[in-house]
Amino acid sequence: MQRYFVPAINFSDNTVTIEGDDVHHITRVMRMESGDEIICNHPSGKAAICKILTVSDQEVVVSINNWLEQSAELPIHVTVAQGLPKGDKLELILQKGTELGATGFIPFQASRSVVKWDNKKVAKKIERFKKIVKEASEQSHRTILPHVESIETIQSLVANSAFYDHKFVAYEETTRELPTKKLSYYFDQITTGEKVLICIGPEGGFSESEITKLHTAGFESIRLGPRILRTETAALYALASLSYHFEERE
Amino acid sequence: MQRYFVPAINFSDNTVTIEGDDVHHITRVMRMESGDEIICNHPSGKAAICKILTVSDQEVVVSINNWLEQSAELPIHVTVAQGLPKGDKLELILQKGTELGATGFIPFQASRSVVKWDNKKVAKKIERFKKIVKEASEQSHRTILPHVESIETIQSLVANSAFYDHKFVAYEETTRELPTKKLSYYFDQITTGEKVLICIGPEGGFSESEITKLHTAGFESIRLGPRILRTETAALYALASLSYHFEERE
Numbered sequence: 001m002q003r004y005f006v007p008a009i010n011f012s013d014n015t016v017t018i019e020g021d022d023v024h025h026i027t028r029v030m031r032m033e034s035g036d037e038i039i040c041n042h043p044s045g046k047a048a049i050c051k052i053l054t055v056s057d058q059e060v061v062v063s064i065n066n067w068l069e070q071s072a073e074l075p076i077h078v079t080v081a082q083g084l085p086k087g088d089k090l091e092l093i094l095q096k097g098t099e100l101g102a103t104g105f106i107p108f109q110a111s112r113s114v115v116k117w118d119n120k121k122v123a124k125k126i127e128r129f130k131k132i133v134k135e136a137s138e139q140s141h142r143t144i145l146p147h148v149e150s151i152e153t154i155q156s157l158v159a160n161s162a163f164y165d166h167k168f169v170a171y172e173e174t175t176r177e178l179p180t181k182k183l184s185y186y187f188d189q190i191t192t193g194e195k196v197l198i199c200i201g202p203e204g205g206f207s208e209s210e211i212t213k214l215h216t217a218g219f220e221s222i223r224l225g226p227r228i229l230r231t232e233t234a235a236l237y238a239l240a241s242l243s244y245h246f247e248e249r250e
Numbered sequence: 251m252q253r254y255f256v257p258a259i260n261f262s263d264n265t266v267t268i269e270g271d272d273v274h275h276i277t278r279v280m281r282m283e284s285g286d287e288i289i290c291n292h293p294s295g296k297a298a299i300c301k302i303l304t305v306s307d308q309e310v311v312v313s314i315n316n317w318l319e320q321s322a323e324l325p326i327h328v329t330v331a332q333g334l335p336k337g338d339k340l341e342l343i344l345q346k347g348t349e350l351g352a353t354g355f356i357p358f359q360a361s362r363s364v365v366k367w368d369n370k371k372v373a374k375k376i377e378r379f380k381k382i383v384k385e386a387s388e389q390s391h392r393t394i395l396p397h398v399e400s401i402e403t404i405q406s407l408v409a410n411s412a413f414y415d416h417k418f419v420a421y422e423e424t425t426r427e428l429p430t431k432k433l434s435y436y437f438d439q440i441t442t443g444e445k446v447l448i449c450i451g452p453e454g455g456f457s458e459s460e461i462t463k464l465h466t467a468g469f470e471s472i473r474l475g476p477r478i479l480r481t482e483t484a485a486l487y488a489l490a491s492l493s494y495h496f497e498e499r500e
Contacts, residue, residue, distance in 0.1 A: 072477045092342075099483050101475070140477040183498035225351070225493040227322045227390040233349050233486075240490035241498065243475040248433035248491065 002030055003039040003047070003138045005145050011064075016040045016050055018060040026052075026060050038062065045073065045143045072141045074101040075192045075246050079164070080235045081157055083110030083202035084117065089232040094129055094148065098136035100239035103195075104147040105133070108157050112204035117151050126150055154210050157199070158217045165194040169214045170234045171221040172205050186222055187245045196242075198222075200234045252280055253289040253297070253388040255395050261314075266290045266300055268310040271381075276302075276310050288312065295323065295393045322391045324351035325442045325496050329414070330485045331407055333360030333452035334367065339482040344379055344398065348386035350489035353445075354397040355383070358407050362454035367401050376400055404460050407449070408467045415444040419464045420484045421471040422455050436472055437495045446492075448472075450484045 004026075010017045018026065018040070026032050034052045040062065041047045050062035080102050082093055094105055107129075109117060117125070129148045137145050152160070161167050168186065190196060199219060206214070215221075224237040254276070260267045268276065268290070276282050284302045290312065291297045300312035330352050332343055344355055357379075359367060367375070379398045387395050402410070411417050418436065440446060449469060456464070465471075474487040 096480075096483050096486070099477060099479050100487065101477060140479065142477065182500045183494060184500050188500075223498075225490075225497055227349060227351055227392065229349050229390065230346075233346050236346070236483075236486055237350065237490045237493070240475075240487045241494035243487070244433060244491035244494050247475055248473075250432045250434050250438075 001037060001039050003041055003141060005041045005134055005137065008043050011042055014064055015053065016062050016064060018062065019058065023058065023060050027055055041143050043145065047143045071143055073144055074243060076190055076242065077103040077195045078239060078242060079104040079106060079197050081106040081108055081197060081199040082235060083108060083200060084113040084115045085202050085231050086114050091132055093232050093235050094132050095136045096236050097239055098133050098142065098146050099140040100236060101243055102146050102239055104149070106149040106152055106157060108152045108154060110154065110202045111207045111210060113202040122151050154213055158213055161197055161217055163195065164197040166190055166196045167219040168222045169199040169219040170224055170238065171211065172228060183222055183241060186220060187242065198238050200231060203231050251287060251289050253291055253391060255291045255384055255387060258293050261292055264314055265303065266312050266314060268312065269308065273308065273310050277305055291393050293395065297393045321393055323394055324493060326440055326492065327353040327445045328489060328492060329354040329356060329447050331356040331358055331447060331449040332485060333358060333450060334363040334365045335452050335481045336364050341382055343482050343485050344382050345386045346486050347489055348383050348392065348396050349390040350486060351493055352396050352489055354399065356399040356402055356407060358402040358404060360404065360452045361457045361460060363452040372401055404463055408463055411447055411467055413445065414447040416440055416446045417469040418472045419449040419469040420474055420488065421461065422478060433472055433491060436470060437492065448488050450481060453481050
């Protein structure tokens with residue numbers, strides 16, 4: 001059943017009012033009418049099966065039939081801090097990272113990022129990124145919508161990292177240097193409900209100065225398997241292996 | 251150091267002769283000259299540090315300095331059978347799957363594949379796929395070049411599946427149906443050196459008839475985490491979680 005993320009203010013006790021792009025999606029793309037059923041996600045993470053009552057060009061009003069118990073959310077909160085990569089790789093990371101259960105994304109301007117973002121265009125890009133994340137969340141049956149922060153600097157990233165329980169940096173040198181601790185050593189230290197921040201560099205990796213700043217702030221270097229991964233693959237490896245560790249072990 | 255896959259016939263006792271596209275890459279893209287060092291991968295999986303002796307438009311001749319001991323190969327052999335997806339998603343799966351350690355890829359025409367491949371164009375496409383896999387192997391420091399099969403039918407896929415020790419199918423219904431066995435239950439049955447085949451459907455999933463054929467042939471249904479993944483994300487989840495299970499646990 002199709003899912004839609006709806007702001008809390010649009011929920012009443014028995015009905016939900018859907019506005020904006022989702023109206024077009026419900027009426028034109030899915031061609032649904034009154035009597036059809038959808039799932040509405042509340043920002044709290046709860047989700048309800050709803051039946052369409054009325055349809056107009058401006059809004060779709062649905063009745064709440066019953067609240068669902070199930071959750072497809074990772075039992076830990078994982079935020080990916082991604083050094084700005086080239087081309088449309090960030091969009092791939094946002095889409096796939098959302099499918100794989102990320103709680104949020106912090107794109108940051110790394111010193112080796114080839115792309116330099118124009119401050120004037122950031123707001124528009126972030127809007128687009130939020131749309132990608134919303135669509136991926138609906139497709140993968142997420143009940144929580146991952147957040148996308150505005151582009152940060154390494155300084156603000158480090159300053160904000162104090163709010164996380166575990167801070168990791170995927171450092172390519174760690175893959176090459178042997179012997180080193182394996183990934184499960186770090187994952188075993190994380191417990192349900194904790195906040196994890198994983199920092200990944202752009203194509204050229206981190207500068208010495210960035211690595212020093214991150215280590216000083218308490219980030220631990222981790223390896224993501226023994227092969228050298230492209231920057232856009234690193235976040236996906238980290239999320240898939242965290243999912244396996246926390247959700248797919250007997 | 252840059253890596254190149256070189257056919258066995260081009261290796262002599264002390265030198266390696268590099269031909270074809272790699273000559274362009276070494277001389278024009280990397281702008282290397284005699285005295286510079288590269289790594290040459292032998293098809294057996296061995297790799298050697300080599301020094302460039304001579305450079306011409308047709309070939310680069312290098313001397314073998316020393317053979318490397320390290321390996322970045324998964325301790326099990328994983329082949330991904332992928333139902334033909336839309337657009338350029340197969341290229342994404344080949345590139346990322348190679349980085350994540352796959353041994354081979356079998357694209358197959360599934361009954362719900364929107365794309366229908368023209369037999370005349372298959373040879374050309376396979377050539378392109380092999381190039382993507384070769385480049386990704388070099389970038390991720392693989393020592394074995396994953397194979398890419400010609401497009402198969404579900405019948406030939408099932409017939410060839412007898413050569414594998416473990417056969418899995420990523421079946422979306424398994425994610426939704428609870429309770430079900432977790433992924434580690436299946437991974438725990440795999441031992442080092444064994445051959446694993448993972449079959450993934452196209453966007454629309456498998457037909458009832460295909461699932462029946464696969465189950466009859468001994469394929470076991472697995473889930474890849476509790477979220478619904480797009481077809482191109484499924485192979486990456488499977489490979490990353492196998493890497494975590496076999497390479498990153500203490």
